[in-house]
Structures are given as structure tokens and as C-alpha cells.
Amino acid sequence: MTSQHEQSYHFGVMRRAIDLIDAGGEGMTLDRLAAEMGMSAAHFQRLFSAWVGVSPKRYQQYLTLGHAKALLHDRCTLLEAADAAGLSGTGRLHDLFLRWEAMSPGDFARKGAGLTVYWGWFDSPFGPALVMGTDKGICGIGFASETGETAAMADLTGRWPQAHFVQAPEHLRPWVDRAFGTHGPDTTPLHLMGAPFQIKVWEALLTIPSGHVTTYSQIAQAIGHPKAVRAVGTAVGRNPISLLIPCHRALRKSGGLGGYHWGLPVKRGILAWESARAEA
Template sequence: MDTSPDPRLENARALLESGAFSLPELAAEVGLSPAYLQKRFKQAYGLSPAEYAGQRRLMRLKQRLRETEDVTQAWVDSGFGSCSRVYENGAAKLGMSPAQYRKGGRGLKIHWTVTDTALGNALVAATARGICAVALADSQDALLAELRREFPEAELNHVPDDDGAIAPTVRAVADALAGKAAALPLELVGTAFQHRVWQALMRIPAGETFSYAELAQVLDMPKAARAVARACAGNKVAVLVPCHRIVRGDGSLGGYRWGLPRKQTLLARERMR
């Protein structure tokens, strides 16, 4: 099964890694029509060219905010054209202002709750701007510890899962974890290689499994199985980015960040469908 992207799409992705292009400019560079490029790029990578470029800028912004005290320089280095664009585009994805992210969420109020889902306890956390964390664990203490590691300086406000401030988000996450259709935007922030691996994971059909080596073959990187495994381990979005569909080369389940029983349940449910 050859599901590797068209070389022209790979060229377009590489160009987006290196600079800013409008859709017509990008299409002209790779020799495709804008409409065809838009459709095929999204099929291959799960994002439109503009969304992919936005994710890359956001990744660079988050990295630079951790590295420098100069927030303005972080904007410039990340490819945002102005302060207003950071707040219009970047802050909506970060769920907070750039300065707050750099400071571990200092001055930020995060509403969080633990709710019962088809996969057990799930922590859902959101700011006034949107979702900033989703995690699975057996205990509320473990879930809260993970949230604190990500936002050590934020004010964490525990609310009931039916609280009006967070209830719609909780319902959408619970539906997604139960395998139902849910309108839930994803923020996939990582290196370019991690992003490719995560997008490839999302193209694995439900009920099927790949080994790390097979996924590396799909990515046309047959010697990168270990790097693929590391990228899968770095996935922070349970189920929605389905790393549970990766098994060992001998067919055994291998590990799973959120516990092997959950992996077994997910795979059995998908195969029954």
C-alpha cells in the first residue's frame, strides 16, 4: 500500500517550512492549480497549506517564548507580521497571550475538570480562549500533576464538568473519546518531523494497525523507525491522534502512554466496527 505523498505536495510542504507563501504563489512554485493543491495537500497532511503554515509559526513562537525574555523578538523570529497577528492567530491557539505562555501561564486562569468518559477519567482544561489540555489517567491527582507541569504558574480553577464555562468542551471531548463525531479543533505543535508522523497516524484507518517500521515506510523514510517511535511517544493528544494503532513488528501491542488496557479497548472497539 503506497500512501506516500505526491512529491509536489512534499515540495509545497518544504516551501512552507522555509517561508511565507500565498496559495497562488505556492501553487505556481510546485506546478499545480491552487484548487488542486488545496484539496490534495489537506488530504495528505490533514491541514490546508495556510493551516499548516500557521501551525509551524505557532510551534516556532512557543519555542522562542521559552528561550527569550524579549516577547517582541519572539514574534519576529516566529514569522508573525505584527503584534496584532500574534494575538489574533497565535494566542487563540496557545489559549493565552505569548507572555503568559513564556511565564508558564503566570496570571492566567485555567478552568479544568475531570470527567468520566468511555476511556475512564479525562482531564479537560480551557482558558477563556479555548482548550489548552486534554489528558487521560487513572487518578485525578495524576491528571492534575500533568496540567501543573505544563502551566506551573497559572491559577488552576477546578469546576464541575457541567459548569457552563467548560461543559460544551467537555461534551465534545467525551464524544471524541467515545468514537463519535465531534467538532473539536486540534492543536498539533511539534517539530516538522513529529507533525508528519502525527498526520500519518491520523490517516491510518480505524481497525487497522501499523508497526513503527511500516509507518516509516509510509513516510518514505525506511531507516527512521526509531525516530518514528519517538514521535509517537511525544503525542500528547490521546485517541484523536491515534498512536494506539501502532503495534510492534511481531504484532504484539507494545507500550501506550495512557495504559495498555485502554489501547486494547480502543483496538477491539475499532475492529468490531
């Protein structure tokens, strides 16, 4: 099994390749991509295939901007249908099972006062990941490949400023191994810490199957606030548990990627990774 360190290294290579693909499009040949990475074509092909299970040529197609529109056309999930099919917070996501519980509005209003939050840095398939958790489960995941580690730490700790933060990666390791798919499909607990409206939006995100997408307007419809598209977009952007609560699967109705709190290259990388895994 590929280690998290190796996956993180693979993502770093892919992240550099994204810039080249953006500049050269699908016309960027395997030989040229490999040369720009300082690798042989065979080694570069093996590296990409090990990371996503498809060739660099196929992966280039996933990374193009048109892929988001293709996802909307072919794999756009109607949230009401997904919910009716039982794809909710207890459904299967990222080859693992999630169990979640929400913080009460009163506890959220106290901004984490009296709460102990454990944190640690971990390798992930998408670069360095800052993971935070309470005794109830993971409450935060941030990616630092675009923002930097200092900014990621300030971002997550600033959400619960009255909490007591303790560096304790060993406390989080079992959950992190499940979250990033390196230790079987055991239940991964999540602790959703947000305002009631935000939690409704995050609940809707949890119904979107891996390899599929939805739109901000569909989320607004699903939670009973069809005119609150802008507010939904804000709540999606404030999701603290990246990847596991899949805010990266929310796109603009036009097919545009929209924003992503940890950087659009990371969002594109996650969508491409999921699409390739779904078809592998």
C-alpha cells in the same frame, strides 16, 4: 443515548474483565466472567453489548493479543495511500470532524509562557479523562484509570510549565462532548503543541482511519525519515491529545502493541472498542 458516566462505568467493568481474559483467554466462559463480575450472565451480556455493540464472546476475541496481529494483517493502513485518499487532519475520525492547528516552534520553545490553558475532569468511555485546552482548541487528553489522577495532572501540566492553568470545565464542555461522541459530528478544534518533528508524527497519526492501524516504521517512512523509527516511537508516546490523535493505532512491526503512555490496558480497550464499532 448512553451517558458518559454510564460509559465510564462500563469501561470500569470491562477493565476488570480484561485481567480475567488475560488469565483465561478465550476459554473464559460468559457464565464465569459474569460470576467474577458479580452479575448474572444476562446482565453482563447486556452491559457489554451496550458498550460496544457486540457480545462478550466476540469482544474477548478483540481483546486477545493476537488481535493486534490480525489488525496489521487485515487493516494496516499505508499512510501514503491514506493521505492520497484525503484522510488527513480534516478527515473524519471517531465519528466526528477535527480541525487542527499547530503551535509555532517559537511558541513551543517558550514552554507555554503567556498561554492560558483551561482544564477539567470528565467521564469518558475509558475512565476518568483529564482534558486541557487553549482558546484555539483541545491541547491535551489524558486517561487516569491506570496512572491515577495526580500523575495525569502532573504529566500534562509539566509539558507547558510556564503556562497559566485555569480550572474551567464549562469552557471545555462543548469540545469534550464532540470529542467523546455525545453531541453530534460538529467540528472539534485541536491545538497541537509540540516540537516540529513531533507535530509531523502526529499529523501522520491523524491520517489513520478509525478501526485501522499502522506501524512505527511506516510512520517514519511517511514523514520522510525512514531510519528514525525510535524517534518516531518517542514522538508517538509524547502525543498529548490521546484518542483524538490516535497514537493507540501505532503498533510494532511484529504485531506487538508497543507502549502506551496511559497504560496498555487502556490501549487494548480503545483498539477493541474501535474494532467492534467498525464492524457493528
